[in-house]
Amino acid sequence: MSVRALWIISHDKGEAGTVRFSRRYATVEHRAKLLAGTHYVAVPEDRAIPQLLLTELGLVEPDKPYVAMRDDCARQQHSPAVELRVDGPGGRTLWPVLTITQGKLILACLPLVEAPLEPRPPLPSLASVSHGLALLSGLQGFLCGPAGKLPEPEVLASRLAALPSVLLRICPLGTPLDKAPQSGVTPAPVAPSPGGTQKQPAWKAGLHRGRAVVSVALTEMVRSMQYGNRSRQDLWDVYGTVTCKCEVEGVLPNVTVTLTLPPNGSPLQDILVHPCVTSLDASMLTASSIDDSDGSAFSGPYKFPFSPPLESFRLCSYTSQVPVPPILGSYQLKGEENQLKLNVGLKLHESVKNSFEYCEAHLPFFNRNQMGNVDVKVSSGQLEVSKEKNLLVWIIGQKFPKSREVTLDGTVHFSGQLPGPTDPLCTDLTAYIKLYFRVPDLTLSGCCVDQHSVQVYSSAKSKIVTSRELVSSEYYIWNSTGDAPVSSGLLML
Amino acid sequence: MATANSWNQRLSNFLQSPSQFLTCTTTDSFLTDLLHELRDDKANDNTKILLLSVLLEHPNVLCPTVSVGEETVQDLMSILTHAPQKSVSLKCHLMLTITNVLVCTSCFTSKAKVAEDFLDLLFQTIQDTNDHRGGSAHYPVRATACDCLREIETCYPGLLSQKLEALYQFKQQETTVLHQSYCLLFTLGLKNAIRHLAQQKDVADTDLKNLLTGNEGLAWKCIDTQLSIMFPFNLMNQVPQLQTGGDCKELRSIMTLLLEESYLLTPVSQASLLRELVEIVAMVPALSPAIFKSQLLRLFGTGEVELLHVTLFMKGAFTDSLFSAEDENFFLKRLVGMAQHPLLTIPEKLFYMRCILHFPENRPISSHGEECLPVLVTPRLAASLLPTVFNDSNTMLCRLNLLCLVHLEADEGEEGKGLGYLFDHVIALLKIVDNHGNREMTVTSFKAVFIFLMHFYHMEKYSEKLISKVCELYSKNCCLAPHLINLVDRIQESLEDSVWASQLFKALQKSIVEVSLSQLTLQNLSWHLKILGRVAKENKIPQRNTLYFLLNVLLNSSLCERGSWQVGNAILAVCRNLLKHPTLNQVFIELADLLQYMSAHYEDTDIQDHARFYYTLLTNLSWEKLSGVLAKGADGGQAKIRSLSAIMAESDGLTNCLTIHQTDQPVLQLVKIQNQESQKSTTSATKLEDVEKQGALEFYQEQFLTPGFASEVTLQYILTYTEVNDSLFDRIFSICLHFDLKDSNYAEVSDICVPCLFRDRKPPEVCLKLKPRLPYPTTVNVRAVFTTEDGLSWHTQLPDVTVSFPEVFLPLPLPPGTSHVLKQDVFDHLWNAMSSGESNCAATSLFCFQIGDSSLNDLIKSHFESYLISEQLEQNGCKVLFFLPPKFHVLLKIEQAEDSIQVNIATDNWELLPHVNAYLLNITALSNMTPSHI
Secondary structure (H helix, E strand, O other): OOEEEEEEEEOOOOOOOEEEEEEEOHHHHHHHHHHHHHHOOOOOOHHHHHHHHHHHOOOOOOOOOOOHHHHOOOOOOOOOEEEEEOOOOOOOEEEEEEEEEEOOEEEEEEEOOOOOOOOOOOHHHOHHHHHHHHHHHHHHHHHHOOOOOOOOHHHHHHHHHHHHHHHHHHOOOOOOOOOOOOOOOOOOOOOOOOOOOOOOOOOOOOOOOOOEEEEEEEEEEEEEEEOOEOOEOOEEEEEEEEEEEEEOOOOOOEEEEEEEOOOOOOOOEEEEEOOOEOOOOHHHHOOOOOOOOOOOOOOOOEEEEEOOOOOOEEEEEEEEOOOOOOEEEEEEEEEEOOEEEEEEEEEEOOOOOOOOOEEEEEEEOOOOEOOOOEEEEEOOOEEEEOOOOOEEEEEOOOOOOOOOEEEEEEEEEOOOOOEOOOOOOOOOOOOEEEEEEEEEOOOOOOOEEOHHHOEEEOOOOEEEEEEEEEEEEEEEEEOOOOOOOOOOOHHHO | OOOHHHHHHHHHHHHHOHHHHOOOOOHHHHHHHHHHHHHOOOOOHHHHHHHHHHHHHOHHHHOOOHHHHHHHHHHHHHHHHHOOOOOHHHHHHHHHHHHHHHHHOOOOOOOOHHHHHHHHHHHHHHHOHHHOOOOHHHHHHHHHHHHHHHHHHHHOOOOOOOOHHHHHHHHHHOOOOOHHHHHHHHHHHHHHHHHHHHHOOOOOHHHHHHHHHOOOOOOHHHHHOOHHHHOOOOOOOOOOOOOOOOOOHHHHHHHHHHHHHHHHOOHHHHHHHHHHHHHHHHHOOOOOHHHHHHHHHHHHOEOOHHHHHHHHHHHHHHHHHOOOHHHHHHHHHHHHHHOOOOOOOHHHHHHHHHHHHOOOOOOOOOOOOOOOOOOOOOHHHHHHHOOOOOOOHHHHHHHHHHHHHHHHHHOOOOOOHHHHHHHHHHHHHHHHHHOOOOHHHHHHHHHHHHHHHHHHOOOHHHHHHHHHHHHHHHHHOHHHHHHHHHHHHHHHHHOOOOOHHHHHHHHHHHHHHOOOHHHOOHHHHHHHHHHHHHHOOOOOOOOHHHHHHHHHHHHHOOHHHHOOHHHHHHHHHHHHHHHOOOOHHHOHHHHHHHHHHHHHHOOOHHHHHHHHHHHHHHHHOOHHHHHHHHHOOOOOOOOOOOOOOOOOOOOOOHHHHOOOEEOOOOOEEEEEOOOOHHHHOOOOOOOHHHHHHHOHHHHHHHHOOOOOOOOOEEEEEEEEEOOOOOHHHOEEEEEEEEEEEOOOOEOOOOOEEEEEEEOOOOOOEEEEEEOEOOOOOEEEEEEEEEEEOOOOEEEEEEEEEEEOHHHHOEOOOOOOOOOHHHHHHHHHHHHHHHHOOOOOOOEEEEEEEEOOHHHHHHHHHHHHHHHEOOOOOEOOEEEEEEEEOOOEEEEEEEEEOOOOEEEEEEEOOHHHHHHHHHHHHHHHHHOOOEEEEO
C-alpha cells in the first residue's frame, strides 16, 4: 500500500519536461529491493525521469511524425500504468508508473509491487495501485482545485512549495494516510478534543462552534447528441451531484438529507456516496444505467444519513434517464461553392422552465476559409461573429419566445483569405451546434431536496439552505445532411 | 559558510542528480557539512528541514555503510533531543529521517544501539495518549512517531509482536484524530504477529491468547524475517492457516471493534485497515468472513477507488463465503457502470476496466492471473463500454480491447452486430487519419487496427475489408509508410501464421506499381521505395512487378539525370533485398538490367559504384552464396543490423552507414599498471645550473608562465580482454578508445588508437593523459570501436576507469637531479605562504594516528617515497609534497609525537582537504593503524 516515488513534471510543447517536485521514499525503496530480488530495477535520478515518462506518454519529439520508440503500434499501454524503459529498448523496465495529466502538468507515482515480479502480476492484484491513484488525484485537486484547471504560474508555484508540509501529513513515509486537501487549502488548526469518550473522526480536524447552517446544492448536467436522422437515434442523459456544506456542532453530529423524485420519475441510477454516509438502503443501489430499468425499481425517497466533515463535500452523485431532452434542435446545411445555407430550429420542451441564466448556441465551421459575408437572420436573440471569423455565436438570452421555438436561417460565405481551423471529424458537411445553457432552480430528473426533509439532530435550531440547477454539458446538435460520428454504441445493439 | 540560498541551490543540484553532484565533492564532506549546518543554532527550522530532505530521500547515498549510518543517526538523535519544544515540524522531519537512515543502512538488522535507543524514544512519545504531557501542539510529533513505528514494523514484520497489549491500550485510550495512527499501528502489528504464528508448526490454543496479552520487549528474533514470505495474500499465493482449536473470542471482539470504528478513519486508511483485517480472517479459520457483511453495502456504494479496490480484494479472498451469486452479479455490474461513470476521472475508469478483466469470480473457469473475461460480462452488459471517436486515446484503446474480448467470447460470427460496430469504429478512425487527424490520432488508430486484428484476423470479411481500407489510406497519405511497416512487423511477430500481413503487402505493392508516372512525386516515391523494400523481404510475394515499376521509373523519368543520392540509395536498398529473394532466378534478367542501367546512367558516382558491385555479385554468385554474403551480420536474430558492405537506406543518416554491432557485454578492459613512477615525471629540458643561478623559488614559479607546464597526469594501462571468452574477438584490429568524462573537472581526453589486440600475444600498453582543471578523483567512461577479422565493426563499452586521488599526485616539478636543499627551500617557502593566512583558499589541518616505529618507515616508503623533500628520513619525521596539476600543492610534515604520529597538512586549495583526509584515512587503515581526528 506504499509508493516508492512521486513526481510532478511540467512540459511545454516541444520542450523537455522539468521536474517541479519529487519525493522518494527510501524505506519503501529498501523494501522494493528486498521484495524484487534479482528483478529489482532502481528508480533513475530525477534528471532522467522527464524524458523516460514523456516517451511513454507519446509527448517527445512532437514534430516528428513517426518515432519508433514512441509510436510502436504493439505497445499497448496497460493504462493507467505505464512502464519506463530505463535501459533503453529491450532493456529492463520500471513498472507500474501511474500518471495523471493535467494540461502541462504530469503527476506520476511508482507504487510498490508486493508480489513476485515475474510473471508480471495483474494491476488489480496490487493494493498500492489504488492508493497511488488516490494519492495522485488528491494532489491534482490540491494543485488545480475542483475546476480541474491549471492555476496561474505563481499560484501553482506556491502550492508546489506547500507540498512538503502536505505530504508530511498525508504520506510521510510512502504509505498514504489521507487525500490532499482541495485546492491549496491548508489544514484547519486542530481544535482540542472534548474530554468525552467519543473518538474524533480522522477526517474531521476540528469542531464547529456557533450557529448551525446546512447548505445542500443539487447540480444536474445534461448531455445530448441529436442527429435529426432516422438511422442515428438521438441520445441524452443526465448526471447529478449533491454538494453539502454543514456547519453543525458536535464531534459526530447526525444529518439526514433526503432526495425525492416526482411521481413516475425515473429512478436515480449509478448512485455513488461519500464515505461519511453511515448507512445505505440496498435498494437505492440497484438501478444502473447499463441495465434496462424496469418500472418496479425503487424510486425514492433516497435517504442519506451521514455525519458531515467540516469542509464542503460531494454527498452523492447519480445518473438518470429522462424521457425528453430539454431543447430539441434541428440543423440543416446545404453546401454550394464556398458558401453554406444554414437552417436551424431549437425548441424548448414544455416541461422545462423558460427562465435561463444564459443560453447560447455556438456554430463552429472547420476546414474552410474564414467567413466573409454573413447573411443570417434569427427569430430571437442576437447573432455575433467571433473575432477569428470561424464561429457564429447565437445568444438566445434568458427566455425563449412564447412559442418556445427559435430559428436561424441564412447563408454564410467563406470568402475570407485565411484558412480557418481544421478538425478531422468535421469534414464536408459534418458539422455541429453546441449549446451552452444554465437554468437555475430546475432539475431535469425532477429530483429535489426539500428544505424540510433535511434533518439535523442537534440541540440548536439550524438554518437550512437548498438550491438546484441544470447546466448543459456536451450538448451537440449535428447537421442532419452530413455524416455525423457515432457517439455511443449502446443503441446500436 | 553557506547561506540558506546557496544551500537551496546545492540541495536542488543534489536531488536532481546525486551522482553528478558527488563528482565535485565527497559524500563524506557533504554529509559533514550537512550535519554541521543542522547543529547550527542560528540556522532556521525551514532550512534544516530542507537539509534533512536530502538524507530523507537518499540515505544510502550519504551513508554508504552501517557505521556511517550509525554515526549519522547518533548526530541526528542528539539534534532531536536538543531541539526546542516549539520546533514541531523539525522534530517530525528528524524522526522520519532517522527512520529512513536506520532502515536503509541496516542498523536494525545489525541491532545497533542507536536503533534500540530510537525505538525507545518512539515508544515514549506514543505513550502520551491524548496529550496529557505534551499538549496539543505535540500532536504531529506523536502522529509521526506512530507512522515511524508502523513503517519499521512493515520493514521488519513481527518486531512489535510482543507489544500488542500496550498498542491495543494506546489505541483504546486515544480519542483525538490520532486514534487513526494508533489503530493502523496496532492492526499491522496484530496481522504480522498472527502471520508469524501461522507459519509455526505446533501452535497451542494459548499462543494466540498470549499474543494478545503480550507486553514484553521487542521481538528482535523477527528482524531477519524475509519480507517476501510476508507477501500479502493474493490470487497467486496461498496464505498459511493458523490451526488452533480455540474459539478466538478475544480476537473476534477486537476485530469487530476495529470494523465498527473503521468509519472514523479517512477512506485511504480505511482501505489499509480493511486489507489487514481481510488477511487476518483469511489466516484464522475460526473467524468467519461474515464479519465483513455489515460493511459491504457501504463499500458497494462508494466512489473512492481505494475502497472499491479493497472490496475486490475481499471478493478474491472469500469468494462465495462472503459474496452470493447475486452479490457477484451486482458487483460486476457496478464495476462496468463505474468504468464509464461521467463523474470519475479517466485513470480511475481505466483502472476499473482492468478490474473487470481480472474480476475474481466465485466459479472461475480459467487459471488465475491471466486476463480473462468473467462469464457474466456479456455483449449486452458491456455495450455501454463500446468505444467511440469522442473517447480519449487511452480510454478508446482500453474499451476496444475489452469489447474485442467480449465479442470474441460471445462467438457471434461475422454477422454479429457488436463486431460490426467495432469494425465500423476502426474504419471511422482510419477515416479521421485520412482527414489529417493529428499525430496522436494516427498512432492511436494504428494501435486500434492492431488490437482489432489480434482478435479477429481470422474473420476474412473484416480482414479483407481492412486491407482495402488501409491501401486506400496509404495511396492518399504515403507518409504513413513507417506506421504501416511497423504494423505489419508486429502482426507478423504476434501471429506467425497470419496471411493478413502478406496480403496487405501484396495489395500495397499492387497499388504502388499501378501509380502512373505523371502522378508520382519525388516525396511519394521515397515512401513507396520504403514499402517496396520491405515487400521485397517477403519470400512468398512475387517481385516482378516491383522491378518493372523501378525500371519504368528509371527509364521514363528524369530520376537518373537528377542523380539524388538518397533516392538512388533507396532503390538500391530494394535491390539488395531482391538479391536475397528466393525467387531471384525469375527476375534475374530484369534485376540485372536495372543494376546495369543504374551503373551506367545514374548521375551519382557512389550509386553507380554500388549498382556495379551488386551487378557483379548478381552475375557471379549463386543465389545461396549471394544470400549468404548479404545476410552476414544478420544472424543472431539481429535482422536490422547490416554489415558495412550494405547500402544504407534512404532515411538513415550518414552515421548509420558505418553499421556498428554492439557487444552484449564488455569484451575489453583497461587494467592499471601499478609501478609507473618513472612515467610520472614531467620532464623539463632546463639545465640544473639555471636553478641554482636563479634561486629555487623564483625558478620554480617562473616555470608556470610557460603554457601547459606540468598540467598533465599520465596514467598507464594495459588494454586486455575481460573474462568474456568469445573466439570471435580473438584477433581484433584498429581499436579506437573513446573517453567520456563524467564531470567537468578535467579537460576532454582525445581518442587513443591501438593497432591490434590478439588473445595469444602480449597486451598493448595505453597511456591516458589527463589534464585536470580541479584535481579531484574522477571516473572515466570508456568505449571502444574495433574491427574483427571478418571485417565487421563493433562497439563495446568498457568498465569505467576510476582515477583515485593519489593517482593525480605528481612530485615537485623541478628538473631531475635538483638537490634536496633547493627542494627544501621551495617547500618551506610554500609552507610559510600557505600557513600565513593571507590567501582565502589556503588552509592548514592536522591528522593524527597511532603507529609503531618500524611501520612508519614502511608507510613512508610505500606511499610517499617519490614525493619526499628531505633526502633521508629525518629523525622524527619527514616532509612530503604532492603537486596536483595544474597548480595546486598539498604539503605534509610528518612528525613522531609522544604517543602518536602527527601529520601537519598545508594546502593552497582548502577544497582538497576532504580528499586528503580520506586518502590519509585510507592508507593508515590499510597499514592496520588506528587513526584519530583533531
